[in-house]
Amino acid sequence: MIGAGGGATGLxxxxxxxxxxxxxxxxxxxxxxxxxxxxxxxxxxxxxxxxQPYRELAKLFGKEMVVSRNASWIFGVAPYVVFASTxxxxxxxxxxxxxxxIDRAGDLIVVxxxxxxxxxxxxxxxxxxxxxxxxxxxxxxxxxxxxxxxTIALAVFALAVPAGSTNLGRIVARAIEDPxxxxxxxxxxxxxxxxxxxxxxxxxxxxxNPATHLELTMIHEAMILEYSGRSLALLExxxxxxxxxxxxxxxxLGLPWGVALNPGASAVLVAAAILIVKVALLAAAxxxxxTRLAKLRLFRxxxxxxxxxxxxxxxxxxxxxxx
Amino acid sequence: xxxxxxxxxxxPVLEGRGATGxxxxxxxxxxxxxxxxxxxxxxxxxxxxxxxxxxxxxxRRADRGVFAIHYLFGDPVADRFVExxxxxxxxxARFPSIATISYPASRYERExxxxxxxxxxxxxxxxxxxxxxxxxxxYHPLRKDAPPPxxxxxxxxxxxxxxxxxxxLYEIPVGPVHAGIIEPGHFRFSADGETIIDMKARLYxxxxxxxxLFEGRRPGDGVELAERxxxxxxxxHPLAYCQAIEALADIEPPPRALHARVILLELERxxxxxxxxxxxxxxTGFAVAQAHAARIREILMRTNARLTGHRLMRGMLRPGGLQxxxxxxxxxxxxxxxxxADFDELVAICLDNSMLVDRLRGAGRLTRRTALDHGAVGYxxxxxxxxxxxxxxxxxxxxxxxxxRVPVLETGDVEARAMIxxxxxxxxxxxxxxxxxxxxxxxxxxxxxxxxxxxSAFGLVEGWRGGIIHxxxxxxxxxxxxxxxxxPSFVNWRPLTFALLKNIVPDFPLCNKSFxxxxxxxxx
Numbered sequence: 001m002i003g004a005g006g007g008a009t010g011l012x013x014x015x016x017x018x019x020x021x022x023x024x025x026x027x028x029x030x031x032x033x034x035x036x037x038x039x040x041x042x043x044x045x046x047x048x049x050x051x052q053p054y055r056e057l058a059k060l061f062g063k064e065m066v067v068s069r070n071a072s073w074i075f076g077v078a079p080y081v082v083f084a085s086t087x088x089x090x091x092x093x094x095x096x097x098x099x100x101x102i103d104r105a106g107d108l109i110v111v112x113x114x115x116x117x118x119x120x121x122x123x124x125x126x127x128x129x130x131x132x133x134x135x136x137x138x139x140x141x142x143x144x145x146x147x148x149x150x151t152i153a154l155a156v157f158a159l160a161v162p163a164g165s166t167n168l169g170r171i172v173a174r175a176i177e178d179p180x181x182x183x184x185x186x187x188x189x190x191x192x193x194x195x196x197x198x199x200x201x202x203x204x205x206x207x208x209n210p211a212t213h214l215e216l217t218m219i220h221e222a223m224i225l226e227y228s229g230r231s232l233a234l235l236e237x238x239x240x241x242x243x244x245x246x247x248x249x250x251x252x253l254g255l256p257w258g259v260a261l262n263p264g265a266s267a268v269l270v271a272a273a274i275l276i277v278k279v280a281l282l283a284a285a286x287x288x289x290x291t292r293l294a295k296l297r298l299f300r301x302x303x304x305x306x307x308x309x310x311x312x313x314x315x316x317x318x319x320x321x322x323x
Numbered sequence: 324x325x326x327x328x329x330x331x332x333x334x335p336v337l338e339g340r341g342a343t344g345x346x347x348x349x350x351x352x353x354x355x356x357x358x359x360x361x362x363x364x365x366x367x368x369x370x371x372x373x374x375x376x377x378x379x380x381x382x383r384r385a386d387r388g389v390f391a392i393h394y395l396f397g398d399p400v401a402d403r404f405v406e407x408x409x410x411x412x413x414x415x416a417r418f419p420s421i422a423t424i425s426y427p428a429s430r431y432e433r434e435x436x437x438x439x440x441x442x443x444x445x446x447x448x449x450x451x452x453x454x455x456x457x458x459x460x461x462y463h464p465l466r467k468d469a470p471p472p473x474x475x476x477x478x479x480x481x482x483x484x485x486x487x488x489x490x491x492l493y494e495i496p497v498g499p500v501h502a503g504i505i506e507p508g509h510f511r512f513s514a515d516g517e518t519i520i521d522m523k524a525r526l527y528x529x530x531x532x533x534x535x536l537f538e539g540r541r542p543g544d545g546v547e548l549a550e551r552x553x554x555x556x557x558x559x560h561p562l563a564y565c566q567a568i569e570a571l572a573d574i575e576p577p578p579r580a581l582h583a584r585v586i587l588l589e590l591e592r593x594x595x596x597x598x599x600x601x602x603x604x605x606x607t608g609f610a611v612a613q614a615h616a617a618r619i620r621e622i623l624m625r626t627n628a629r630l631t632g633h634r635l636m637r638g639m640l641r642p643g644g645l646q647x648x649x650x651x652x653x654x655x656x657x658x659x660x661x662x663x664a665d666f667d668e669l670v671a672i673c674l675d676n677s678m679l680v681d682r683l684r685g686a687g688r689l690t691r692r693t694a695l696d697h698g699a700v701g702y703x704x705x706x707x708x709x710x711x712x713x714x715x716x717x718x719x720x721x722x723x724x725x726x727x728r729v730p731v732l733e734t735g736d737v738e739a740r741a742m743i744x745x746x747x748x749x750x751x752x753x754x755x756x757x758x759x760x761x762x763x764x765x766x767x768x769x770x771x772x773x774x775x776x777x778x779s780a781f782g783l784v785e786g787w788r789g790g791i792i793h794x795x796x797x798x799x800x801x802x803x804x805x806x807x808x809x810x811p812s813f814v815n816w817r818p819l820t821f822a823l824l825k826n827i828v829p830d831f832p833l834c835n836k837s838f839x840x841x842x843x844x845x846x847x
Contacts, residue, residue, distance in 0.1 A: 132495040294604075299517070
């Protein structure tokens, strides 16, 4: 880890950290609901209200679980692994204040591997009950993950070079201190790469269609098809959270202003308000984009992800050249 | 009306096979053949480019002491048909199979074996086709003496799917219960990674005994049943039924009814094609287009309801004309034209989306050869370069006096099947305008005389999905003895299997939607 530490310490920092975790957990379903709501409106439908996902989670938590006889312990453990790893990522990504003491616990490499841990766990869970759809979904999801995860690392590295640190908090702090750098070609290309990867990782169009009922075309949905009740709720919540984390990461790396540099109460509250606005705007952008896009043929997805990888590669090259 | 077709080229051929009772009535040449001669006779007709449109069996042990098998051949280039009839004695319930020279025949023969227990000798495929999985092997529901089905349960025997084995190959079983609200069907894919190398559709989970329910009904009471054969074809099926009854009674409905029938049939084509186009693009994830297609469909359905009192236009047709007069049709062309323009705009938006077009183009390609071999009909055939349309080739209702184009595309892919529908929407709008303009006054129905017992006739209609045939045999006391129904799905399901080969698994829903076949209409 390069150049960790500094910035906020003490009780205030821990409070900020707790607040950030709670905020992400509580807002994530609403953001997905907002995307669905905007999409419905753009399609000329009335649509469910944005808070519908909260109702869905409440409903699922109240339901009995049905588990396949063929499932092993992996099937039961996977939702907790997925949820915990995603929550850990949510704590490591600077949302409200930067840098934070928890930054010492992990930099972007840890973030990438935590994401991969979640993907791996859900991939195993898809295979575990031995249903045809689960295996199909796992195979597709892991293929996509194998192409997408290196791009995340590479894109964030491109942003890390000017900051001189792989620590996400430091990268954001540095971007606030040097706003000009945010407009450099390397920075913009890295953000574009991250945006494409976000669509793939969060199972959005044009990679995966979160609204489909067609089993044979599913990716994320196919893996969790065997789940029900509490486990399904945890997996859904983790998926909402992952989308939220990606949006906040994009928002704070692209437009870092608003992130508190000291964990004072007022600064953090302002940061929270600004974060909500930024994430909501990005979510609206995703909704508009999804309305205009069709889903790619599965074998075209690697082409799209190659583009994002190439963008990330160019970004990192450019960062070194500018240095 | 054109002059009656000539059968000069076919009569000597059939006489050479020992035809009995050779008789040409209107556009149909009928004759009986001996069991031994039927395979040769069928081969002669197929060699003369006639096509097997329908094959069926009837249980006539009560009046004639035999089972009878009927073969209906149609001429794709002239408006004429040949119907062969073969008697099969109950003591030796076998007939020679022509499955090896006609693929459609192989399906009909399996159906006859399941439903009436007559054995096609020399048939290469011993598996049941339409028989419900739970039924005992010796239960043949269309025999007149068949008891009502018992409370049978699954005997646990697996269906004999073809196994595809090799390194890295795996099977994906889908259905019969699906995640979406659709009809039941089981699809067994054999895939190499994501590439489909074989697919078997196991259908026939929706047996309702429809053909059996027709038996013993009065001709007028068959309409409500025909309207329920396939929920999305509640005009096409009863129209084919009415035409069969009218041919049997030898009556011609008044011109007003014939024009009204064109309007109803085209309205049905319109709402179904618009729905299908929306469903196809929705499967590419372009949901906004589907939302608008659903909006246009809803306006069409409400138009139907205003015009006929029913969104699906049930309760309009009857043998001899209409059940009620078609009123308020004069405003229809303008309303339909607005919707057509709306739909055209929607289509243009979809075709502008290169990601969407990329999904449709080249997916699910059905070659002309395969489509011809399977006797495919409707937009499936026309998208694969087969220039057939019953409305033009065998005119019925008032189509003979109206002008329209039959769109034909060569590529046979999902895009072609979608675009055929788009073109047909335009043609349908034109046909409705012409029919409304030409709609004569006067009676909307004529009386139906009693049906001649022991006689049969058929009605042929180009429904929105393709050619529909109803074949009707009159019994005693003006009641129906046998009604055989051919829904286009019966011949179009199998080509789907071929269209899928070498496509990828996630493209199956798209290919399937472009065929949009009926499960219920296929399983009667």
